[in-house]
Amino acid sequence: MKELKLGMNLSFFISLSIIAFTLLVLDALIVSERISMVSFVQLTLSAAIMFYIVTGLWAIFSGQSRVIICNQGVVYHSLLGQKHYIPAEEVEKISVERLLWFSYTKLYLTSGVLRIWSFKPNLAQQQSLKLLGYI
Known part of the structure; x- marks a missing residue:
């Protein structure tokens, strides 16, 4: 994985x-x-x-908050510190969007859209997301 x-x-x-x-x-x-x-x-x-x-x-x-994307899904922490898991079947596409001068990660799910503002993938990670089929 x-x-x-x-x-x-x-x-x-x-x-x-x-x-x-x-x-x-x-x-x-x-x-x-x-x-x-x-x-x-x-x-x-x-x-x-x-x-x-x-x-x-x-x-x-401190390592308590991060977003992990793998071939089984996405794990992230909400604003209140709750850990959430989204299975890969629900993730349709992941894109990196720009708003003014900063980027954010946008997850297109079957139930809607999730925007992750405080984390973003670097260029090498974007290439890996393409290999995993998310982009």
């Missing part, structure tokens, strides 16, 4: 970091005598994004 462990999508995490930093800068520019609701929403959203980045990167570097 040939396994492909998809690599970390660094541009996705950089994009999230830029969004969180932009929200913090916008909050610093909107200074008033009392805390406004817009400022509270910006700080909360920025904190949530930073928490997601830290927990996501921690899970990736």
